[in-house]
Amino acid sequence: MVRPAKLLFIPRALLIFSVSLGFFVGSKLQATSFKLVAIGDSLTEEYTFEIPFSYPGARNWVEILHAERPSEFSMGAYDSRYLSYPDRRNGGYEFNYGIPGYTTRDWEEVLYDPGSFSLHRFTRNALDSDLQIVDAALIFLGGNDLKSNYTGIYADPVPPPFLADIPPRIIKLHSYIRNHAPAGFPIIIATLPDISATPDITGNATYQDPARAIIARQRIASVNASLIGLASALPDTYIARIDSLTDRIHDQSPFELNGTEFTYFKLPEGNSNPPLHLFTHDGFHPNTAGQALLANEILKAINQFAQPPIPLMENREILSDVLAQNPDQPYLDWAGTRGGPNDNPDGDALPNLMEFLLATDPSLPNAAFTFSSDGTASYLPDASASRYATLTPLQSATLNNDWVPVPPSRLQNLPDGTIRILPSSTDKKLFYIHQAVPNP
Known part of the structure; x- marks a missing residue:
């Protein structure tokens, strides 16, 4: 089963990503019947x-x-x-x-x-x-x-x-x-x-x-x-x-x-x-x-x-x-022979799971975000893939593991599905991470 994948993005600079892969372990509460x-x-x-x-x-x-x-x-x-x-x-x-x-x-x-x-x-x-x-x-x-x-x-x-x-x-x-x-x-x-x-x-x-x-x-x-x-x-x-x-x-x-x-x-x-x-x-x-x-x-x-x-x-x-079905089948159907969710065939720092969620080609280098001159960041999640996993933008001012969700007030949903991250009025410089989590 697929676990969260994270992509760090530093505007106009270095791409860093970390991906963890493993199994979700479910537990059932023990209680009086x-x-x-x-x-x-x-x-x-x-x-x-x-x-x-x-x-x-x-x-x-x-x-x-x-x-x-x-x-x-x-x-x-x-x-x-x-x-x-x-x-x-x-x-x-x-x-x-x-x-x-x-x-x-x-x-x-x-x-x-x-x-x-x-x-x-x-x-x-x-x-x-x-x-x-x-x-x-x-x-x-x-x-x-x-x-x-x-x-x-x-x-x-x-x-x-x-x-x-x-x-x-x-x-x-x-x-x-x-x-x-x-x-x-x-x-x-x-x-x-x-x-x-x-x-x-x-x-x-x-x-x-x-x-x-x-x-x-x-x-x-x-x-x-x-x-x-x-x-x-x-x-x-x-x-x-x-x-x-x-x-x-x-x-x-x-x-x-x-x-x-x-x-x-x-x-x-x-x-x-x-x-x-x-x-x-x-x-x-x-x-x-x-x-x-x-x-x-x-x-x-x-x-x-x-x-x-x-x-x-x-x-x-x-x-x-x-139902005895593989809950990760939507990703597996997309991946085919491209490898697992951690794999990065094109070396663009976007692991396969992220390519799946952004509908980008895992065989060609792609950017996770686009930026406008006012500092607005944008990305377009794939509507079908988003039923399988949730893509959440996080932000940090220091890159010191202080990642927090981008406030909803700075997220703008456009009619075509594009999500815009509006500039902060208080922080002059921010770094962004995308976290992909398979839906429970």
Whole structure:
């Protein structure tokens, strides 16, 4: 893995650089396991039990957190047998009540049905018992509600009435948990995932009118705004912004983590789930990378009240540990046979990593900065390479290891991406260094 590279630049004089290369060593905090119970649908149910769409290889946020944060996070004991619980659960972790296909209305029936239908009653009894021994509860629903009549969300002249029913129904589920859990018990409400971000919707010929697609997205955002407003007024209640991820999928093209790009489109055939595909082969459920990012949104909500906080998964960890990919692949693809990030084939004092970030030719001498007559220094970072690493200008008046970041007030971003370092009003002479750090 690549570590920071530094380039010292002395205006109109000597170029000096120092590069250090090694491995980032990640550490995971050791803490008492945080216990979570969740009621949800197929986004919460372990993908192990959701063949065929999740087979082979895909994992969901529950499975990922147990693998990556085993000492910090728990949803109880694991049972690998199908139908091993005498209630609605298929199997898996004992505090996981993810039921594929369930809507908020289905869960309302489970929790409030006064009858004695055994699976409802057994599910309630098991959940009531679990609420006494866990640290928090998560309500993660709504995707199936939206899917049940997405055509109406997209095409109806006014928002379908069922949309307005979703937030109060989730709050009713919240009330059930509040009434059956200890006082002060934290409850997390997840916002609805905007299913219009999925290839199953965007690739459907029925939904190709851009104006209607925008309206559908606005209507779903309105539901989430209503839900957030209701949840924010409740004590000991926290919000997991699942919609922030689906917004990102909508708006970021290409979708990438530290410069590693993911394929968005639905696989044309077959049942494989390649790690760099954002969705599983059904075009609706997030593949492992998307589920890892969902896990982070849930951890953000947990960390609003849990002590100690559970470390989020950084992009490098998701790429390397969760997806078994090389997080330095963007640099390696550029470098080819040019050598490692420390190498300097053209002898211009710009190591390869710096050439990559500045989009300069490593076989020809290049300058890292240009200067104007008033002392302004300029450089143009490559937008694509900058997704992989961050280029930070530092300054010193003495070259005595007193490097500090150039103040933001003296950095000017031009429309073409050029960054100008404006002269200091107090220091007559400054030296500059560029520090390149692979993004975490």
